[in-house]
Amino acid sequence: MPKVELDVLFKKIQKDDKKEVLEFHILGDEVKYKSELIGMAGSIVIIEIGDVKLSAEMKSLQRDSKKVVLKFEAKGDSEEKTIQLYPKAGFNIKLLLEQSQMSIEDIDDGEDHEGIKYTVNGDGTTEVVEQMNMEDVAQKENEDDLLD
Known part of the structure; x- marks a missing residue:
């Protein structure tokens, strides 16, 4: 055109x-x-x-x-x-x-990312690789408190 x-x-x-x-x-x-x-x-x-x-x-x-x-x-x-x-x-x-x-x-809006690595189990559920869970967060907070 x-x-x-x-x-x-x-x-x-x-x-x-x-x-x-x-x-x-x-x-x-x-x-x-x-x-x-x-x-x-x-x-x-x-x-x-x-x-x-x-x-x-x-x-x-x-x-x-x-x-x-x-x-x-x-x-x-x-x-x-x-x-x-x-x-x-x-x-x-x-x-x-x-x-x-x-x-x-x-169009590239600048929002590219590598994505999240995960695995799919036989029952259809997924597990995210290297994902923090609540126990990891609580442990990290306790370590930070010791450093203060």
């Missing part, structure tokens, strides 16, 4: 502890690339604003009588990149959108 270039109002960036949401408004009655935008909804896109490129999930596309609202959730390693966008919020900008080849499952 080719790049979509839109003139938009960069309404806001909203950050909480889990996500960053970028909101853009297309003002006016005539919206170019309607079908392309509808096709991008719910998928991962590459957002390009000036020299900043980042991956984001297109969360929603809402239309009312005065505007079209595009909402994106930044994905992956985009924190440093979104910081560069804060000065552009509140201004009219050129927004380039391109369908990503990635799926939502491909």
Whole structure:
């Protein structure tokens, strides 16, 4: 899918502890690339604003009588990149959108871990390798008390 270039109002960036949401408004009655935008909804896109490129999930596309609202959730390693966008919020900008080849499952949220080693018994129960039990915790607390 080719790049979509839109003139938009960069309404806001909203950050909480889990996500960053970028909101853009297309003002006016005539919206170019309607079908392309509808096709991008719910998928991962590459957002390009000036020299900043980042991956984001297109969360929603809402239309009312005065505007079209595009909402994106930044994905992956985009924190440093979104910081560069804060000065552009509140201004009219050129927004380039391109369908990503990635799926939502491909995005690395930095939560990789090796997992927990375990064994499955014949009766279907599991035992976690090197897991502490309550006796180990009580013994450790008693040792810590002796050191104080």
